[in-house]
Amino acid sequence: MKRTFPFSRILTVLLAMAVVTSLIGLAAMQALAQSDDPASTAEPDATMEAPAAADATAASDVEWTVNDMTFQSNYPSGFEFTLDITSSAAPVARGRVVWTHATGTNSQRSQTAELDPETGELVADWVVQGGDAVPPWVGVTYTWQVTDEDGNAFETEPEYAEYEDTTREWLRVESEDVIVFTEGLPEEVGPLTVDAMAEQRETYRAAWGDLLPYKPRAILFGDQDAWLEWRLGLQNPRVIGTTNEHWGATVQIVYGGDIEDLTYGTVPHEVGHLYQGQFTIMTPGSWFIEGNATFFELHQQYDYEASIREMATAGQLPALLDGTGPGVSGNNARRGYDIGYTFWRWLVDNYGLDGHRELIQLLDKGISRNEALQTVTGLSLQEIESRWRVWLGASDTPPTLFPTPTMFFFPTVTPYGQ
Ligand SMILES: [Zn+2]
Numbered sequence: 001m002k003r004t005f006p007f008s009r010i011l012t013v014l015l016a017m018a019v020v021t022s023l024i025g026l027a028a029m030q031a032l033a034q035s036d037d038p039a040s041t042a043e044p045d046a047t048m049e050a051p052a053a054a055d056a057t058a059a060s061d062v063e064w065t066v067n068d069m070t071f072q073s074n075y076p077s078g079f080e081f082t083l084d085i086t087s088s089a090a091p092v093a094r095g096r097v098v099w100t101h102a103t104g105t106n107s108q109r110s111q112t113a114e115l116d117p118e119t120g121e122l123v124a125d126w127v128v129q130g131g132d133a134v135p136p137w138v139g140v141t142y143t144w145q146v147t148d149e150d151g152n153a154f155e156t157e158p159e160y161a162e163y164e165d166t167t168r169e170w171l172r173v174e175s176e177d178v179i180v181f182t183e184g185l186p187e188e189v190g191p192l193t194v195d196a197m198a199e200q201r202e203t204y205r206a207a208w209g210d211l212l213p214y215k216p217r218a219i220l221f222g223d224q225d226a227w228l229e230w231r232l233g234l235q236n237p238r239v240i241g242t243t244n245e246h247w248g249a250t251v252q253i254v255y256g257g258d259i260e261d262l263t264y265g266t267v268p269h270e271v272g273h274l275y276q277g278q279f280t281i282m283t284p285g286s287w288f289i290e291g292n293a294t295f296f297e298l299h300q301q302y303d304y305e306a307s308i309r310e311m312a313t314a315g316q317l318p319a320l321l322d323g324t325g326p327g328v329s330g331n332n333a334r335r336g337y338d339i340g341y342t343f344w345r346w347l348v349d350n351y352g353l354d355g356h357r358e359l360i361q362l363l364d365k366g367i368s369r370n371e372a373l374q375t376v377t378g379l380s381l382q383e384i385e386s387r388w389r390v391w392l393g394a395s396d397t398p399p400t401l402f403p404t405p406t407m408f409f410f411p412t413v414t415p416y417g418q
Contacts, residue, residue, distance in 0.1 A: 102248030104213025184222030245277030291340015
């Protein structure tokens with residue numbers, strides 16, 4: 001979540017969608033654009049059927065034939081899959097669809113199909129319920145798992161579709177780095193976002209060790225009615241953005257006209273959160289995680305570092321590594337983001353993006369933040385905190401003098417300068 005100064009904004013509610021751990025081997029696939037018009041899905045049948053039938057034959061002598069496969073977006077209430085398939089051995093008994101919004105992750109959902117008694121087709125209807133809503137324009141990469149009455153099982157090759165909103169005028173811009181959807185916003189938002197993401201590409205790669213396994217989406221609304229519509233049961237009007245690794249997307253409602261902040265600030269920040277979710281483990285709602293996302297912004301609303309340097313010279317820096325550090329909610333939220341930003345800035349200035357990568361890899365193994373920091377820097381916690389403060393221009397000593405070399409034991413202290 002990106003914070004706007006000086007307003008305090010509510011924390012993004014990250015929807016914890018159920019993560020099914022079983023892998024179904026969604027291999028890297030060709031993004032095959034597919035409309036929701038059932039007629040248009042009829043033509044790829046031949047290419048879909050051939051490799052699948054060959055595989056099935058090799059395994060069990062049962063030949064499966066895909067006659068028709070469709071995806072239909074019923075935005076905002078859900079989407080529906082249909083499959084017309086036959087087995088050479090026996091009538092089809094049951095099927096289900098498994099899909100992901102972010103390929104290359106373990107994030108999956110599924111819907112059991114019903115067999116239409118008239119057409120013999122399998123129909124899987126996913127209907128939004130409660131807090132389950134997903135925004136328009138997420139990708140849907142799906143496979144069918146089907147079983148016939150003899151118990152023969154078959155899985156289709158992955159297909160790709162999008163949860164289209166055809167009720168509004170959306171602009172779609174896609175590049176190597178991002179897919180941007182805008183509605184009710186100036187035309188240049190898409191291209192500027194593409195430019196910003198291209199500019200940050202190698203920084204992301206170096207900092208995280210690789211790019212995201214999927215192409216992130218920025219779904220940007222300019223119209224509040226449209227924004228509230230997709231959220232259905234989640235209509236807290238104070239929420240102005242959500243970034244969700246299961247969707248592989250950030251979704252934002254934009255009031256006001258700072259296009260540069262949106263495209264070069266908010267989106268790279270939120271994509272930073274997608275990298276965090278993909279590559280490491282960090283405590284949500286902490287200066288550490290928000291400072292890290294802020295590090296990836298290419299546009300700042302003001303000079304974050306300068307504002308914290310002023311605090312430092314005034315002797316007002318709070319303790320950082322001892323305890324929870326500055327908060328990132330409430331009236332002083334922005335300050336917590338900025339302090340966190342300076343810490344990551346200091347770290348990368350001294351240890352490079354390699355240092356960033358080593359740190360997040362240690363965190364990903366479950367190593368604590370402070371232990372990982374000591375490993376990467378080769379310094380004690382006190383030295384780390386002291387050097388960061390001196391780098392910011394503080395002339396005082398760190399607020400906490402760790403009394404013994406014992407790690408993980410910190411006396412209760414009064415934070416300095418509060
Ligand atoms: Zn954030």
